[in-house]
Amino acid sequence: MKTTLNLEQEPFTKLKDSLVHRVLVWATIISILTSFYLIFIYAPLETTMREVQKIFYIHVSSAWVAFLAFFVVFVLSIMYLVTRKRIYDIYAGISAEIGVVFTTIVMTTGPIWARSSWNTWWAWEPRLTTSLILWFIYLAYIMIRQMDGAWDKKARLSAVFGIIGFIDVPIVFMAIRWWQSKFHPIVFGDGPSQKGGGVEPEMLVALITMTISFTLLYVVLLQKGVYLEKAKITVENWKEKLREKLVG
């Protein structure tokens, strides 16, 4: 029981007492409402896809948050292996869970959009297939975390898998890109082979706002998740102490 937690030293503060958290929650609420205004009222309708194109804002910004979350897992995994502080492991685990949720959003909004723009629910196209494999990799990551045994073993193994899994992603993307590439247009800037579709400046504003608000949402969820996890560990420790008292 010696170094179970580095958290024990820091006082356990309730999350709603934390000013940073409250500011972040309000910032998230306001910015999400603003981005909904920008998406549905401010940004013009796309000429061919009409209203369906609105899903693009949510789709792209969820994808961004998912990649950010997995990148955070990668960095924290390395930091955990170097320092062995439990807090990094907790953050990595929560970040992976949020990443999987946002990847799921990407994978559900994607086919809805695809059905109306490409006339097919699914295509084995680089970005889609990579997202699918990414989703599977991080499901496996979460399964490692659910493994039986002591926390430090699980933390060590999931950190190793978090590193390997993240490094795999660009290779998967490259492999599938070679395999077949047809559908996704390169939207920003002119691609070497495909003509860039380009976006209206109003659309770009809406997209950037949505991305920022989803990133804020990610940070809020991360704080909440870590708070819950810490609370769980504290309760476990108290239970353990109580048990020792009853026995001894």
Added chain:
Amino acid sequence: MSIFTNALSIAWKDLYSEWKTRQVLTTMIIFAGLVIVVCSFAFDPTNNTTKAVIPGAIWIIIVFSGILGLNRSFVSEQKNDNMHALLTAPLDAASIYLGKFLANFIMLLIVEIVAIPFLFLLFDFREMGSFPYFILVLFIGSFGFVAIGTFLAALAANSRSSEMLLPIMLFPLVSPILIGAVQATKIILTNIDKLPNAISWIQLIGGYNVIFFVLCVLLFEYVLEV
């Protein structure tokens, strides 16, 4: 240099005990045969589709029978707490990895040598674009698959349900190898004119192998810690 001699002796230990029991290898080969039978039910071998199916079937055999061997490779060490004996032995973690890798790789190659001619025979597949390149793809693809597979098998062995955990971790991670290997095999077997494409696939797999082999050697000590 001692890393390699240690690795060789671990590989030799595994292969020798396998030679004495013939448990895993027999199971792998029988399983490979069953996969071929299942493939023949799934894709009618009398049909002209055979050509399109063979490259995929080869890699299905390798992956599925490979998983069987990988599952056993570290779980078998838990008997009598062998794993702790290996850890306390004056060995580098990397040499345990290399030794296990070598043993798994050799076993998978033996399965391939038996199963793939059998597949060609049963599916009556006679054309072969380039034999040396075919061997090269098999070799390099299996290398990557076993390299990452051995690593993840050691990781999964920490869990009580390692048999379930290993495929779930392994399949998404090896997807680049599978895509590349199936494409390269397809070109080499049926469409040899496009050989440059096959070679670039082989290069992709090679790059993947180098990256992950180095990564696995470096990270292996974290997997084994007690």
